[in-house]
Amino acid sequence: xxxxxxxxxxxxxxxxxxxxxxxxxxxxxxxxxxxxxxxxxxxxxxxxxxxxxxxxxxxxxxxxxxxxxxxxxxxxxxxxxxxxxxxxxxxxxxxxxxxxxxxxxxxxxxxxxxxxxxxxxxxxxxxxxxxxxxxxxxxxxxxxxxxxxxxxxxxxxxxxxxxxxxxxxxxxxxxxxxxxxxxxxxxxxxxxxxxxxxxxxxxxxxxxxxxxxxxxxxxxxxxxxxxxxxxxxxxxxxxxxxxxxxxxxxxxxxxxxxxxxxxxxxxxxxxxxxxxxxxxxxxxxxxxxxxxxxxxxxxxxxxxxxxxxxxxxxxxxxxxxxxxxxxxxxxxxxxxxxxxxxxxxxxxxxxxxxxxxxxxxxxxxxxxxxxxxxxxxxxxxxxxxxxxxxxxxxxxxxxxxxxxxxxxxxxxxxxxxxxxxxxxxxxxxxxxxxxxxxxxxxxxx
Amino acid sequence: xxxxxxxxxxxxxxxxxxxxxxxxxxxxxxxxxxxxxxxxxxxxxxxxxxxxxxxxxxxxxxxxxxxxxxxxxxxxxxxxxxxxxxxxxxxxxxxxxxxxxxxxxxxxxxxxxxxxxxxxxxxxxxxxxxxxxxxxxxxxxxxxxxxxxxxxxxxxxxxxxxxxxxxxxxxxxxxxxxxxxxxxxxxxxxxxxxxxxxxxxxxxxxxxxxxxxxxxxxxxxxxxxxxxxxxxxxxxxxxxxxxxxxxxxxxxxxxxxxxxxxxxxxxxxxxxxxxxxxxxxxxxxx
Numbered sequence: 120x121x122x123x124x125x126x127x128x129x130x131x132x133x134x135x136x137x138x139x140x141x142x143x144x145x146x147x148x149x150x151x152x153x154x155x156x157x158x159x160x161x162x163x164x165x166x167x168x169x170x171x172x173x174x175x176x177x178x179x180x181x182x183x184x185x186x187x188x189x190x191x192x193x194x195x196x197x198x199x200x201x202x203x204x205x206x207x208x209x210x211x212x213x214x215x216x217x218x219x220x221x222x223x224x225x226x227x228x229x230x231x232x233x234x235x236x237x238x239x240x241x242x243x244x245x246x247x248x249x250x251x252x253x254x255x256x257x258x259x260x261x262x263x264x265x266x267x268x269x270x271x272x273x274x275x276x277x278x279x280x281x282x283x284x285x286x287x288x289x290x291x292x293x294x295x296x297x298x299x300x301x302x303x304x305x306x307x308x309x310x311x312x313x314x315x316x317x318x319x320x321x322x323x324x325x326x327x328x329x330x331x332x333x334x335x336x337x338x339x340x341x342x343x344x345x346x347x348x349x350x351x352x353x354x355x356x357x358x359x360x361x362x363x364x365x366x367x368x369x370x371x372x373x374x375x376x377x378x379x380x381x382x383x384x385x386x387x388x389x390x391x392x393x394x395x396x397x398x399x400x401x402x403x404x405x406x407x408x409x410x411x412x413x414x415x416x417x418x419x420x421x422x423x424x425x426x427x428x429x430x431x432x433x434x435x436x437x438x439x440x441x442x443x444x445x446x447x448x449x450x451x452x453x454x455x456x457x458x459x460x461x462x463x464x465x466x467x468x469x470x471x472x473x474x475x476x477x478x479x480x481x482x483x484x485x486x487x488x489x490x491x492x493x494x495x496x497x498x499x500x501x502x503x504x505x506x507x508x509x510x511x512x513x514x515x516x517x518x519x520x521x522x523x524x525x526x527x528x529x530x531x532x533x534x535x536x537x538x539x540x541x542x543x544x545x546x547x548x549x550x551x552x553x554x555x556x557x558x559x560x561x562x563x564x
Numbered sequence: 565x566x567x568x569x570x571x572x573x574x575x576x577x578x579x580x581x582x583x584x585x586x587x588x589x590x591x592x593x594x595x596x597x598x599x600x601x602x603x604x605x606x607x608x609x610x611x612x613x614x615x616x617x618x619x620x621x622x623x624x625x626x627x628x629x630x631x632x633x634x635x636x637x638x639x640x641x642x643x644x645x646x647x648x649x650x651x652x653x654x655x656x657x658x659x660x661x662x663x664x665x666x667x668x669x670x671x672x673x674x675x676x677x678x679x680x681x682x683x684x685x686x687x688x689x690x691x692x693x694x695x696x697x698x699x700x701x702x703x704x705x706x707x708x709x710x711x712x713x714x715x716x717x718x719x720x721x722x723x724x725x726x727x728x729x730x731x732x733x734x735x736x737x738x739x740x741x742x743x744x745x746x747x748x749x750x751x752x753x754x755x756x757x758x759x760x761x762x763x764x765x766x767x768x769x770x771x772x773x774x775x776x777x778x779x780x781x782x783x784x785x786x787x788x789x790x791x792x793x794x795x796x797x798x799x800x801x802x803x804x805x806x807x808x809x810x811x812x813x814x815x816x817x818x819x820x821x822x823x824x825x826x827x828x829x830x831x832x833x834x835x836x837x838x839x840x841x842x843x844x845x846x847x848x849x850x
Contacts, residue, residue: 209698446685459682459697482685542687549692 121326123352124362127499129532131355131453133327134288137412137419142295144423145409145436147222151194151427152464153179154206155213158255159262160186165215171198176225176403179215182250188263189253193405193425196220207430207449207456207463214464217427228402234302235399236342238310245314245398252397253467254404257389258282258358259454261468264390268314270379277382279312279320280367281391283335284351284358286325287451290471292408293388295421297324297331300392305335305343307391310398312345315384320346321367322388327353355453356530360385362499374526375558389470404467409433413474415441424465431461433472445477453531483540494533494543500526504533504543511550516557524551525558601630601655608650609640614718616641616741635659642719642739664758665740667722667733671707671752672768672831674728677783678703684710694749702781705771707731707752716747735762757812762834765815765822767792769829772805779827786829792821 155162163180173179173192180190196219203211224230240248250265270276281304285293297304304322312320322339324332335348349367351357361372363385370381378385389407396402405426412419417438424433430447434440447458450471458472465472494504502523510519527547534544605626612622617640619625629638635657640647645661652659684693684700690712698704709729713722721737722744724730731744735758745753752770767786771778775787788806800814801821810821810830819838822830 205698205704208696209702209704211704457697459700480685542692545687545689545692549689549695552695 121350121352122323122366123354123357124365124499126501127497127532128354128356128362129497129535130353131288131535133353134414135291135294135327136289136414137291137410137421138294140291140295140418140420142299142408142421142423145425145428145433147194147219147425148428148432149219150199151192151196151217151219151425152204152429153190153193153215153217153427154464154466155180155190155215156206157190157261157426157466157468158188159260160184160188162213163187163190165201165213167198167201167215169198169200172196173198173217174223174225176228176405178403182253182263186263186266188255189251189403190215191253191403191405192217193427194219195223205460205463207458207460209459229400234306236302236306238306238313238399240310240313240398242314242316245310245394248398249314249394252393252403254390254393254397255467256387257393257407257468257470258387259450259468259470261466264386264394267384267386268311270315270384274379275382276315276317276379276384277319278368278384279308279315279317280363280383280385281308281320281322281388282358282360282363282385283322283324283328283331283388284363285328286353286355286357286359287453287455288355289412289473290410290451291412292410292421292470294328294331296392296408297328297388298334301334301338303395304388304391305339305346306399307393307395308346308386309343310394311384311386311391317384318345321349322346323349323351323357323363323367325351325353325357355532356499356528359499359528359530361528374523407467407469409465409469410471410473411437412471413441413444414479415443415476416474417441424469426467427464429462429464430458430472433465434461434474441474443476444474446475446480448473448475453535454529482542485541486539488539488541491538493536493538497532497536499530499532500528502527504547505541507547507550508541508543511546514550516550516554519550520554520558525554527551599630602626604654605629605651608647608654610642610647612642612718612739614642614739614741614743616739616743629655641665641741644739665755666735666738666758666762666764667740667742667744668754668756668764668766669707669731669733669752670754670766670768670770671705671730671750672784672829673701673703673706673782674730678706678781690747691749703771703778703785704773705750705752705769706782708750712747712749713744713753716743718743759812759817759834763817763832764812764834765817765819765830765832766810766812767808767829768831770807772807774806778806784827784829787827789826791824791826792830795820795824
């Protein structure tokens with residue numbers, strides 16, 4: 120029996136058209152644009168200067184502050200400049216621009232394809248290694264992994280949940296690594312379990328990926344009895360942190376709480392692979408699997424791509440800009456971010472580049488709410504989006520807080536089901552930010 | 565039959581009297597003493613309830629006026645100096661006259677000078693748009709054009725011009741209540757002194773990028789070239805992070821900076837039409 124979360128959820132068409140495309144190495148570009156804000160928290164501080172020679176995998180920027188992560192060079196060459204460049208949403212972010220010359224890796228990185236199964240590190244060493252290699256959560260939010268793996272004093276994790284649900288339509292990067300790097304992921308999960316000191320771990324995979332479930336189960340049964348593979352129902356947002364915890368261990372994360380409050384830590388399969396590579400192969404996080412897809416594209420492919428590749432070059436690698444492409448999305452169609460500058464570069468947590476046609480993206484004209492309550496049924500957090508929308512427009516902040524607007528996970532389910540095309544998510548997201556700001560500004564008890 | 569009627573009337577009368585007594589004593593006990601002046605001040609105020617004074621409405625402002633010791637910091641932008649004078653007179657205090665102000669839009673990048681680099685197809689709201697990304701042109705500072713200011717205005721004084729994509733202020737109607745200043749997520753709108761006969765000069769740009777970047781995004785952006793600062797004889801212009809700002813208290817409206825500005829980012833309002841220098845020279849030659 121497949122498991123699932125208890126309330127809400129929608130069933131968008133999964134459109135996994137790139138599912139059979141094996142991972143290919145993306146050619147190294149001529150110039151890499153490496154952002155200093157690839158993670159949640161403070162931007163990293165560059166430690167190289169203009170004109171410096173760097174090797175692939177070399178540390179080029181140090182974590183700056185508690186919530187921050189190291190950044191490594193994804194290419195080898197000369198630092199062209201350190202400047203403020205627009206990211207995909209047009210906001211200026213500090214970038215290190217590197218002119219590529221050959222592809223010379225740091226000697227310390229183990230580039231053999233052999234799987235290193237022997238774990239020699241202590242929990243402390245594992246966490247230090249993860250921090251040093253700049254691993255961030257690859258599920259989307261890009262939260263520095265080493266912080267997630269060191270729970271605050273007084274709190275203890277019972278389970279490690281690994282998210283292989285990939286509930287976003289179109290995305291296949293996690294699926295491909297689950298098929299092609301199965302054992303590496305399992306070792307990565309084991310390393311994180313050691314670091315956390317937990318005895319049991321679950322990997323949740325949606326049932327529309329039977330091959331991945333089968334292969335994962337096969338390998339896990341051979342030498343990883345502490346890791347259980349759980350089949351999940353196909354339902355969006357199955358991969359949401361709180362939904363995954365509900366589905367697999369049946370615990371409810373309290374409002375404004377973190378998974379660690381109920382003794383759970385959630386990581387993504389991509390992060391598990393990055394942890395394996397960092398600890399066992401000494402390889403910092405500077406490349407990842409990116410799905411380049413879209414129905415209007417001549418072909419859909421999965422690439423192993425260096426951080427700092429421009430979206431422009433990704434499109435040209437798969438045959439150029441299709442005529443009818445209207446919108447570029449970094450990530451999936453539900454929670455991805457629209458790319459407003461094609462000259463912007465990919466970051467660590469970029470999982471896909473999706474091209475949509477006007478027909479696919481066009482929003483309908485907003486009509487009156489007909490009180491059908493479809494949004495209430497769809498909300499996985501048990502909120503009432505139609506009400507929150509009205510309160511947001513009237514700017515009634517106290518009522519918004521009383522109706523728990525801050526619990527919204529911005530999954531977009533309400534907007535997806537609304538027959539009147541009301542921009543529910545847009546207004547709710549705005550008031551959520553407002554309410555969160557007020558809550559955080561209150562003196563702590 | 566008559567007995568029942570008499571009994572009913574009598575019992576109801578007694579009941580009414582008892583309840584009236586209870587109500588009378590309760591009202592005496594829990595009486596809220598309110599300054600009668602608050603009502604009077606409220607009738608003087610315009611009653612727009614716009615919140616421009618910083619209070620929640622006209623009643624709250626009246627209460628604030630009565631309770632405050634002096635009239636410092638209290639000003640009704642809708643009623644202006646006249647209303648404030650009346651309020652002060654009624655309360656027996658003095659009030660300083662305030663220079664009338666007006667909302668000014670500090671972005672002049674219209675559709676021609678600031679071409680769109682992408683299309684926004686989301687919800688029509690500047691606040692939502694600003695929370696999503698930097699905007700549909702290459703200028704990160706400029707007007708988003710979704711009309712939050714127009715919606716926020718209680719006096720119908722600011723309107724989006726569909727031809728330029730920018731808001732325009734009707735000086736006659738603008739009361740300088742500051743609602744649009746708060747509504748604009750890009751902080752483009754500023755309250756400035758209206759100036760003598762409405763004449764004023766301001767930098768109609770808030771782009772803080774370096775000159776090249778700003779110019780590339782918008783043909784009429786302030787590029788921070790300091791030419792206006794050099795030409796200004798009254799030290800009214802300051803330049804910080806590649807952006808000029810004219811202090812309206814120091815500006816003597818000489819208009820030298822307007823001519824000097826290479827990108828036409830400095831605007832003059834309500835001045836007589838200037839004859840172009842070239843034309844003057846040509847006339848002289850002839």
